[in-house]
Amino acid sequence: MKITINGEEETIEKDSLTIIELLTHKKVDMPEMVSVEYNGEMLDREKFDTQAVTDGDKVEFLYFMGGGQ
Amino acid sequence: MTLNDQQVERYSRHILLQDVGLSGQEKILNAKVLIVGTGGLGAPAALYLAAAGVGTLGIIDGDKVDMSNLQRQVIHFTPDLDKAKVQSAKEKIALINPDVKVNAIEDLFLAHNAMDILKDYDFVIDGTDNFPAKFLINDACVMAKKPFSHGGVLRFDGQTMTHVPGEACYRCIFDDLPPSNAVPSCSQAGILGAIAGMLGTIQAAEALKFIIGKGDLLTNRLQMFDALKMKFREVKFKKRATCKVCGENPVITELKDYEQPVCDIRQK
Numbered sequence: 358m359k360i361t362i363n364g365e366e367e368t369i370e371k372d373s374l375t376i377i378e379l380l381t382h383k384k385v386d387m388p389e390m391v392s393v394e395y396n397g398e399m400l401d402r403e404k405f406d407t408q409a410v411t412d413g414d415k416v417e418f419l420y421f422m423g424g425g426q
Numbered sequence: 427m428t429l430n431d432q433q434v435e436r437y438s439r440h441i442l443l444q445d446v447g448l449s450g451q452e453k454i455l456n457a458k459v460l461i462v463g464t465g466g467l468g469a470p471a472a473l474y475l476a477a478a479g480v481g482t483l484g485i486i487d488g489d490k491v492d493m494s495n496l497q498r499q500v501i502h503f504t505p506d507l508d509k510a511k512v513q514s515a516k517e518k519i520a521l522i523n524p525d526v527k528v529n530a531i532e533d534l535f536l537a538h539n540a541m542d543i544l545k546d547y548d549f550v551i552d553g554t555d556n557f558p559a560k561f562l563i564n565d566a567c568v569m570a571k572k573p574f575s576h577g578g579v580l581r582f583d584g585q586t587m588t589h590v591p592g593e594a595c596y597r598c599i600f601d602d603l604p605p606s607n608a609v610p611s612c613s614q615a616g617i618l619g620a621i622a623g624m625l626g627t628i629q630a631a632e633a634l635k636f637i638i639g640k641g642d643l644l645t646n647r648l649q650m651f652d653a654l655k656m657k658f659r660e661v662k663f664k665k666r667a668t669c670k671v672c673g674e675n676p677v678i679t680e681l682k683d684y685e686q687p688v689c690d691i692r693q694k
Binding site: 364397399419420422425 | 467585599617
């Protein structure tokens with residue numbers, strides 16, 4: 358499948374992955390440190406295990422950034 | 427209010443702008459902005475808002491100026507070491523622009539004082555360095571129906587968004603605090619000083635745009651940049667129906683102080 362992750366198109370040798378599987382595939386090993394937008398909608402964390410990503414989907418990984426001082 | 431001759435000259439480069447003009451400058455002179463934290467983000471924001479003539483600047487910070495602050499917190503100078511940051515900032519603001527009234531609050535922004543402090547201001551700038559404060563500012567501003575600018579920096583990266591009442595909030599993206607055991611400390615992470623300046627000045631520009639009522643604010647958009655590559659990127663997002671504070675059935679109905687010794691998290 359071809360999907361768009363953070364604005365860049367990627368080909369992944371699978372027909373479908375859950376968000377959690379995609380995070381693992383992208384080597385994000387602490388999913389609690391990222392928020393996910395799936396096709397323009399912010400995804401509830403409880404759906405990371407079940408939401409399937411398939412061909413043509415757009416996914417954004419948004420990272421916590423807490424500095425400022 | 428009418429501008430006197432000195433003010434017309436001082437603000438002439440604003441007044442020349444079609445989208446500001448005399449009426450916009452008058453709005454700026456009548457505006458009240460609260461800056462939470464006078465550090466890496468709050469320092470540049472305060473300098474620009476003071477120079478712009480924002481009538482009242484509230485600054486709240488409980489810290490004193492430390493040697494390690496001077497690399498980026500440009501409102502504090504070397505002779506200010508050990509001085510309360512709000513006092514140091516107040517002195518600089520007075521030197522930049524005597525038109526500005528400063529409310530200096532040497533304290534932490536916490537659940538017990540947040541609503542009382544916020545109520546006097548038109549716009550809030552989050553210049554804090556930790557998630558408990560960032561979530562508290564978001565929740566308090568949503569509850570008090572105050573617009574605010576979120577800012578976060580780390581190493582060479584920055585992110586910012588602007589909330590206005592009724593539109594998406596910070597929790598619509600980041601639903602709750604990250605687990606504290608996943609969070610490295612500020613001193614471990616590091617920050618290129620100029621990047622804090624880039625973000626703080628974006629926040630100041632958002633405040634000024636809100637005050638004059640022109641342009642498009644960073645609402646429902648998260649602007650991110652990687653200054654190492656000098657690339658900017660924007661992600662549009664929507665209000666989340668299940669948002670804990672601004673969603674259809676909010677579960678957060680009162681403010682709370684979260685405990686977490688934090689600064690950042692960003693996985694590379």
